[in-house]
Amino acid sequence: MIARVYVTLKEGVLDPQGKTVQKSLHSIGFKEVSDVRVGKYIEVTLPDSIERAEAQKKLERMCEQLLANTIIENYSFNII
């Protein structure tokens, strides 16, 4: 079982990295790009024997405790 975890900066938190990527996209011709936010993608592998609901709960805790800093970041995940 693999969980795909996405960690992104909260709205209102400045993202200088995203701004720099946006400028670079503009400079290579993609003028229509109005904003870029850079986040993190994390794959977490769990044994298939774990119940989905249980995995869901565990992932939630992993995100809250370590994978995201909820002062500046949001997280979401899907389990496949």
Add this chain to the structure above:
Amino acid sequence: MKWGVIVFPGSNCDHDCYHVLKHVLHQDTHFLWHKDDAHLDDFDALVLPGGFSYGDYLRTGAIAQFSPVMKSVVAFAKKGGLVLGICNGFQILLESGLLPGAMLRNASLKFICESVTLRVENSKNPFTHQCQKGEELSMPIAHMEGNYFIDPEGLKKLKDQGQIIFRYVKNPNGSQDDIAGISNEKGNVLGLMPHPERASESILGSQDGRRLFESAIHSLESNR
């Protein structure tokens, strides 16, 4: 006074802190390895030094907050023990929740290594009480993530309670409200991005950093 310098894998300012405390200020100073479930009862003060604990993986300070020694550090801080977090040590204090807020990448996206001027905003803190409010201190910074962030409500609380201890005179990294160092509500936990241990001997160009350590030693002595 008995000082402990916490050593995480990737700490690289631990020996500088040890040197200043032990050889310059003649304190009883000990290294504390992060894996040890340390007994800190007879320590007077702790330093979380700068560096790249756990390679700065995931986020700066994120992994270090779960080091075994941090449980003892949190308990020590809750009891009112003096804790000083410098640079990466500050980031660890933020991640572990001993101080409010979080660190973002520098606005320039560059690692900045230069001397900066700090203004003492609160001289009632144990680490600054030998300074004057408004006094300017010169110390180096060396970091990639020093862009301090806190939500507006949190910022108001910091201001109202005098928890902003140092501000940059000229903001180098985009830090909110020019914040360079903050304390917890009680004032016994201080985190700052600049390196006082690198500015504690005249041969290094500034001795202003000594003022923090000397203030702490003095306040510990007067509380005995």
